[in-house]
Amino acid sequence: MASQQAPRVGDTGAYAAAPDPAGTSPLATRLRLTALSAGHVGAGVGALALAVIMLSAFPALFGVAGFLILWLTVPLAGLLAGYHRRTAARELGLPVGAHYLDVAGGNPITALATWVRDPARWRDFAFCWYSGTGGLILSLVPVLFLVGPAVHMILGVVFGSWLWFTIAAVAYGPSLVAWWFVAVPLTRARLRADRGILDHSLVYTLEQRVEQVEQSRSATVDHNEAELRRIERDLHDGAQARIAAAGMNMGLAEKLVHSDPDAATELLREARDTTVNALEDLRTLVRGIHPPVLADRGLVGGVEALAIPIPIPVTVALPLPRLPAPIESAVYFAVAECLANVAKHAYASRAWVTGSHDGTTLRVTIGDDGLGGADPRGTGLSGIARRLAPFDGTVTVISPADGGTEIRLEVPCRLTR
Amino acid sequence: MPADALRALVAEDQALLRVGLVRILEISGIRVTAAVQTAAELEEALTDEQLDIAIVDVRLPPTFTTEGLAAVVHARTVRPGLPVLVLSQFVEPLYARELLAAGRGAVGYLLKDRVVDIDGFVAAVHQVAGGGTVLDPEVVAGLVSARPLHRLTERERQVLTLMAEGRSNTAIAARLFVTEKAVDKHINNIFIKLDLPPTADDNRRVLAVVAWLNA
Numbered sequence: 001m002a003s004q005q006a007p008r009v010g011d012t013g014a015y016a017a018a019p020d021p022a023g024t025s026p027l028a029t030r031l032r033l034t035a036l037s038a039g040h041v042g043a044g045v046g047a048l049a050l051a052v053i054m055l056s057a058f059p060a061l062f063g064v065a066g067f068l069i070l071w072l073t074v075p076l077a078g079l080l081a082g083y084h085r086r087t088a089a090r091e092l093g094l095p096v097g098a099h100y101l102d103v104a105g106g107n108p109i110t111a112l113a114t115w116v117r118d119p120a121r122w123r124d125f126a127f128c129w130y131s132g133t134g135g136l137i138l139s140l141v142p143v144l145f146l147v148g149p150a151v152h153m154i155l156g157v158v159f160g161s162w163l164w165f166t167i168a169a170v171a172y173g174p175s176l177v178a179w180w181f182v183a184v185p186l187t188r189a190r191l192r193a194d195r196g197i198l199d200h201s202l203v204y205t206l207e208q209r210v211e212q213v214e215q216s217r218s219a220t221v222d223h224n225e226a227e228l229r230r231i232e233r234d235l236h237d238g239a240q241a242r243i244a245a246a247g248m249n250m251g252l253a254e255k256l257v258h259s260d261p262d263a264a265t266e267l268l269r270e271a272r273d274t275t276v277n278a279l280e281d282l283r284t285l286v287r288g289i290h291p292p293v294l295a296d297r298g299l300v301g302g303v304e305a306l307a308i309p310i311p312i313p314v315t316v317a318l319p320l321p322r323l324p325a326p327i328e329s330a331v332y333f334a335v336a337e338c339l340a341n342v343a344k345h346a347y348a349s350r351a352w353v354t355g356s357h358d359g360t361t362l363r364v365t366i367g368d369d370g371l372g373g374a375d376p377r378g379t380g381l382s383g384i385a386r387r388l389a390p391f392d393g394t395v396t397v398i399s400p401a402d403g404g405t406e407i408r409l410e411v412p413c414r415l416t417r
Numbered sequence: 418m419p420a421d422a423l424r425a426l427v428a429e430d431q432a433l434l435r436v437g438l439v440r441i442l443e444i445s446g447i448r449v450t451a452a453v454q455t456a457a458e459l460e461e462a463l464t465d466e467q468l469d470i471a472i473v474d475v476r477l478p479p480t481f482t483t484e485g486l487a488a489v490v491h492a493r494t495v496r497p498g499l500p501v502l503v504l505s506q507f508v509e510p511l512y513a514r515e516l517l518a519a520g521r522g523a524v525g526y527l528l529k530d531r532v533v534d535i536d537g538f539v540a541a542v543h544q545v546a547g548g549g550t551v552l553d554p555e556v557v558a559g560l561v562s563a564r565p566l567h568r569l570t571e572r573e574r575q576v577l578t579l580m581a582e583g584r585s586n587t588a589i590a591a592r593l594f595v596t597e598k599a600v601d602k603h604i605n606n607i608f609i610k611l612d613l614p615p616t617a618d619d620n621r622r623v624l625a626v627v628a629w630l631n632a
Binding site: 280 | 476482506
């Protein structure tokens with residue numbers, strides 16, 4: 001089984017947004033989040049120190065000290081950021097990806113050079129500053145609202161005086177109320193801010209996607225260029241040459257029509273046959289570019305027509321609407337290739353083409369009960385993958401060695417009409 | 418032109434081909450009562466009850482898909498058995514199946530290329546007008562090559578192909594340089610091997626073969 005999967009932007013993967021298990025009391029949730037904030041405050045102090053040390057490394061880069069500092073602090077910042085990434089991902093139920101550039105296999109100097117170019121490492125550096133400043137304040141607020149009254153309570157217990165309890169109740173009653181209301185939103189705001197700074201997934205996914213689109217675009221352009229060259233050559237060697245020959249024959253016949261009518265008749269007959277051959281050439285060419293039945297009847301009629309000349313029974317079940325022409329064409333040629341493979345290699349007794357469109361994705365399956373063991377890297381199947389790539393389409397080949405083949409085509413496509 | 422000449426309707430949107438078709442038909446003694454360009458005009462012209470045959474291009478304005486085919490298929494539901502000869506730059510077995518679906522004869526489906534052989538084309542027009550069935554060799558070849566006809570000999574296969582094109586025993590005999598008796602024998606063998614009920618009528622014979630090929 002082989003699958004070519006395109007990364008999608010906004011994929012939340014396996015993360016499930018469930019910060020609090022069911023049954024946790026509101027008080028426990030608030031206390032837990034406040035503890036988390038307290039941790040962030042502590043980490044923030046460390047982060048600020050780290051940030052200052054890292055900053056000091058830059059002027060020191062002219063000496064060995066700068067390098068030493070960075071070798072020590074960059075991985076430390078990575079550890080600290082890693083802790084915050086994991087926490088934010090767990091609490092928010094959203095992916096927070098690091099996506100550092102790979103430094104494996106290099107020496108310490110190249111590692112340093114890679115760090116300097118790595119946007120994800122700069123994110124860590126920026127995070128250290130934020131964590132020790134704005135972030136620290138954000139995390140400190142819920143902690144202070146709770147710690148104030150708590151301190152007075154403890155004093156009350158220690159000194160056994162009602163005074164402390166009274167101060168705590170009167171002065172800090174509003175503080176506790178405020179804590180109750182801000183603990184959750186402020187902690188979550190902090191987590192979201194952490195994710196905003198630390199999450200490199202979106203950029204990373206977009207970069208991957210751009211690379212993939214560039215690849216498929218250049219493959220498409222190459223393919224189109226080759227197709228145009230082939231069409232030009234076919235026209236030149238086929239229809240054009242034949243029509244020119246027919247014209248010559250007719251010119252000659254015109255000259256001979258009075259002096260040698262028999263020869264003229266023969267030339268005209270030849271010219272007629274030549275034009276028929278030219279038409280055959282053109283028909284073959286047009287079928288290869290855009291089959292008329294596809295233009296007339298869409299993918300459904302096109303596939304039904306494809307099934308007729310296959311020497312084994314082919315069941316076609318495609319309850320599909322009309323789709324955008326480029327997609328219909330790509331899928332048509334993909335199905336044509338698959339059915340040709342079935343006829344040529346599968347030694348099957350029957351085959352089927354089924355499909356559906358759920359409003360966003362077109363799915364077509366071509367199956368047979370033949371030998372199996374189809375190679376997904378063969379030219380035919382990789383050609384199908386290349387045809388579908390510009391539409392983010394995928395090809396999955398399920399062809400076990402003990403028989404039967406299913407080729408699944410999936411193309412995202414929204415109805416425009 | 419004799420008074421009992423065939424009355425034909427021509428539907429073809431390309432002016433050069435329309436004029437050529439009309440010229441060929443009139444030279445051959447077939448009266449062209451209407452020569453139309455669009456699907457709407459065709460539908461109107463097909464209501465003529467005096468019509469002996471409609472010669473129609475598959476692809477017509479406004480959408481240039483299969484208006485011509487749809488118009489004649491519809492006309493044949495109104496007037497069953499109305500002879501129609503469909504011409505196209507392409508032959509598609511799928512469309513042949515639709516044309517033949519009604520199960521009656523008087524149907525032709527040919528490539529436009531075949532018009533070049535004027536005698537053959539005019540013969541096809543007369544055959545269809547007379548209730549026969551004429552399929553383009555390309556459609557037949559596509560169908561025959563797709564079926565596992567291992568049971569048939571090479572000669573029987575040739576006879577089957579010609580039979581599906583709508584040719585009579587005499588024409589098949591002449592084409593293959595054999596006697597009509599030999600053709601009869603081959604045809605009987607084909608019918609036995611393909612489990613088709615034997616029939617004398619050329620048209621029913623073609624339909625039986627095509628039905629079998631489409632199965």
